[in-house]
Amino acid sequence: MNAPTTSASPPSLRLHLIVLAALLALLLTSAGCALLPLGVFNTLSALGISVIKTLLVMAFFMRLRRGPPLLRIAAAVGFAWLAVLIGMTVADVLTRVVLPSPW
Amino acid sequence: MSTESAMLAQQFDDAAQQREASALGMWTFLATEALFFGVLFAGYTVCRVRFPAAFAAGSRHTDMLLGTIETAVLLTSSCAVALALRDVQLGGRRVAAWLLVLTAALGLSFLVMHGFEYYSEYREGLIPGIRYTQQGPLAGPMQLFFCLYYFITGFHSLHVGIGVILLLVMARRTWRARFSAQYYTPLELSALYWHLVDIVWIFVYPLIYLVGRAG
Structure with missing residues (x-):
């Protein structure tokens, strides 16, 4: 105690x-x-x-x-998820080609 | 040590373990908050990639000077709440309580400045669906910028408002000596929340106010 x-x-x-x-x-x-x-x-x-x-x-x-390692991991994981969210969204948007309608 | 043992829930071995568990819970909550705003930022990114000129034009309609002052106010308030926590950890009470009141006042002034911004945008006719009087080829996609602007800053202001109430409650508790150098977990967690509100704004500032300013 x-x-x-x-x-x-x-x-x-x-x-x-x-x-x-x-x-x-x-x-x-x-x-x-x-x-x-x-x-x-x-x-x-x-x-x-x-x-x-x-x-x-x-x-x-x-x-x-100087925080406990567990808290530093928890904080980093939050931002890692954020990077996945934005990274994958942007990867889709930036690599998609607009195809003209064939007719 | 009496306050410390009275505050110790029975599932914990000691105060340090209890405090770390509380902080871990808060950080988990902050991660969900970061993702909440992250969705809005992702939507912003998609729309800005699609309509870069409209986003630059929309951003030029916002008040850069006021945005910069608001950012400085929030950064200063973050420092003030960190100093309040430091004072309590060192056994202080009065200075900490006043620093918390100062933080809340800075948060309140942020909300007032934002209110003025919203009002001038209403007068300029920049609120899609309510009063939108823009003309020209960019007027359509610029509505996307302003919708995102109101959602992002609106939810952020909601968080600032909750933070102000939280900080005032903490100031009252600090003044009444509910915290000590041994026990200050609620104050620490409220400070973490306030810092997150600050961090969200650190990203709102360049994305809303600084686009297309050159030239």
Whole structure:
């Protein structure tokens, strides 16, 4: 009964503020990139920055970086299912050729 | 330690095991939430691949500045709730309660800003089925963009609203010293929920507000 509920001491105030500053900087970067004519890289940079922001939130605010492995697996599995959902949908849409009607 | 043993359900060996089981349940719920929004994002992807020009035109009708401010507000609120949890873990009470109130206030301001957005879209005639006054070749497929926009942001705002209520309940409980450095599971799980709401918006922002802005 003596086991504490904390597995580790919580992250420092400084770390929280650094992560917040990084998130806001990434937000401005993605807004800036959207205004530049980069073609397909507009979408890629926007989504890439979103992925980085998500990883920051999950690793530091949701504390998966030092979290129990079971929770990290559960979190990863959620996103793995999401990748299957979107990946397979897109694979179908992008590879399908519209056939003209023969008559 | 009395609060800890009083909170320990009989099927668990110790508090650490109980806490990990609760967190695992929350993460499983968050996975279902990610898939719930994932379906909307998949629908968005299919429609955008089919009608890229209409989606760019639709996105240019949204308010990029307001969207950027809303994103910053949610990111800041995520940091505030993480700091509240940290304070409780370190034995704090008052600062944590106020940080939770701040988080809820930021969530509420997000909802107000979104309300203004919806109102200006109503005035511009951008709501398919209710008031849609767009003309031109892109007006038809642009309805798809706006339908997805209202479904995605509407369900997200619903989650923000639930989160605000949850955070206020947690602020009240924190103020009344229901949590301690030994027991804070409900607060931790509410914080996880709020972070997920934040993560969903991190993806909504580029997909709704940033398409076709260049040139």
